[in-house]
Amino acid sequence: MDLLEYQGKQLFARHGLRVSEGRAVTTAEDAVAAASELGYPVVVKAQVLIGGRGKAGGVKLAGDDAEVRKHAQNILGMDIRGHVVRTLWIERASDIAAEYYAAVLLDRSAKKPLVMFSTHGGVDIEQVPKEMIVRHHVDALEGLSREEALAVAEQGGADADVRDGVADALTALYDVWISEDATLAEINPLIVTPAREVRALDAKVSLDGNALFRHPENQSLSDSENEDPIERRAREQGVQYVKLDGDIGILGNGAGLVMSTLDVVAQAGGAPANFLDAGGGSDADTIKQAVELILANDAVKAVLFNIFGGITRCDEVARGLIAAFQEIEPSVPFVVRLDGTNDVEGRKLLADAALPNVHPAKTMNEAAAMVVALAAGQPAGAAA
Ligand code: GDP
Ligand code: MN
Numbered sequence: 001m002d003l004l005e006y007q008g009k010q011l012f013a014r015h016g017l018r019v020s021e022g023r024a025v026t027t028a029e030d031a032v033a034a035a036s037e038l039g040y041p042v043v044v045k046a047q048v049l050i051g052g053r054g055k056a057g058g059v060k061l062a063g064d065d066a067e068v069r070k071h072a073q074n075i076l077g078m079d080i081r082g083h084v085v086r087t088l089w090i091e092r093a094s095d096i097a098a099e100y101y102a103a104v105l106l107d108r109s110a111k112k113p114l115v116m117f118s119t120h121g122g123v124d125i126e127q128v129p130k131e132m133i134v135r136h137h138v139d140a141l142e143g144l145s146r147e148e149a150l151a152v153a154e155q156g157g158a159d160a161d162v163r164d165g166v167a168d169a170l171t172a173l174y175d176v177w178i179s180e181d182a183t184l185a186e187i188n189p190l191i192v193t194p195a196r197e198v199r200a201l202d203a204k205v206s207l208d209g210n211a212l213f214r215h216p217e218n219q220s221l222s223d224s225e226n227e228d229p230i231e232r233r234a235r236e237q238g239v240q241y242v243k244l245d246g247d248i249g250i251l252g253n254g255a256g257l258v259m260s261t262l263d264v265v266a267q268a269g270g271a272p273a274n275f276l277d278a279g280g281g282s283d284a285d286t287i288k289q290a291v292e293l294i295l296a297n298d299a300v301k302a303v304l305f306n307i308f309g310g311i312t313r314c315d316e317v318a319r320g321l322i323a324a325f326q327e328i329e330p331s332v333p334f335v336v337r338l339d340g341t342n343d344v345e346g347r348k349l350l351a352d353a354a355l356p357n358v359h360p361a362k363t364m365n366e367a368a369a370m371v372v373a374l375a376a377g378q379p380a381g382a383a384a
Contacts, residue, residue: 006087026076058078173185230293247302249304305317315346325358334357
């Protein structure tokens with residue numbers, strides 16, 4: 001779950017990280033009112049879930065009412081690489097002596113939190129030579145100590161008089177990352193002002209959606225405007241759905257089974273269009289909802305149902321599927337693999353119903369080969 005800059009800054013402020021005062025607004029009139037409250041000069045900033053807003057013309061300095069109004073009117077509705085601006089952040093402008101970079105993220109290969117710091121901030125961090133970025137792994141049980149943070153600041157070449165300020169910022173950023181269950185907390189630029197104060201001028205924060213239940217106060221931060229519409233629908237329906245880039249719709253019962261289904265389809269040369277865990281649900285409504293979600297993605301050319309019957313019996317799933325198909329009449333082929341409790345009965349039900357465009361399969365590998373062939377416009381038997 002990605003946060004807008006101003007939402008990230010609000011989290012920063014809660015953890016003692018210094019940010020500039022500002023207001024979120026949605027109209028040019030409110031932008032002017034906010035600016036005169038804050039005092040000039042201000043910065044008018046597009047709030048979209050994509051970086052490089054400055055270069056795209058989405059960040060502008062303004063010295064008076066007329067300038068704020070002009071920039072607000074220009075930026076509202078602006079399309080920044082596919083993201084339409086609906087909210088502005090009006091912030092008291094800062095004087096900048098230096099632009100640094102700081103981030104905390106999880107280094108999966110090292111299985112440790114990673115603190116990154118560079119005195120070459122303000123630009124795309126991918127463009128900064130590796131040797132100019134300090135990478136410091138943190139012991140997750142110990143946390144980031146003040147000594148470590150100071151060492152990182154020094155190693156990165158922060159001016160001596162701001163090392164304390166940088167260490168404060170790094171420890172606060174680490175605190176944001178760990179205690180808010182963030183997957184990324186990034187500041188670019190972390191500025192040094194002429195008065196030698198260290199402050200976050202930008203904020204890029206992603207929260208772990210699966211940990212959101214631990215942070216009810218963050219629930220409202222999800223910017224559903226920018227969320228994928230199918231994922232949003234799924235979330236509202238309480239279905240575990242993740243959109244992927246391929247053209248083969250996937251449904252399974254149980255997260256582990258769905259994950260291995262994705263693997264098997266990829267191995268058979270196909271590209272999954274989604275992850276969908278139907279859980280223990282097998283009634284017609286659940287199946288119908290799931291089929292509708294999968295087919296809401298226009299890229300889907302064929303669908304694989306991979307059901308392993310346990311507590312959820314295969315005959316129940318077959319009945320659910322038959323009822324769902326009567327209502328939806330899907331236009332793309334379905335491969336259905338039923339195995340486990342009552343699988344023989346389930347397959348017989350499906351065969352008797354003779355649903356158009358439904359191809360039963362016995363094993364996962366067979367099912368994957370069939371669905372890959374069907375998605376490529378070949379007959380189901382082509383790959384088998
Ligand atoms: P991004 O382009 O999406 O990363 O947006 P940023 O929030 O990082 O802003 C882009 C750039 O605008 C920064 O790197 C600064 O150089 C400049 N900028 C943003 N806020 C201010 C400010 O208050 N004062 C000054 N002088 N420049 C600013
Ligand atoms: Mn930035």
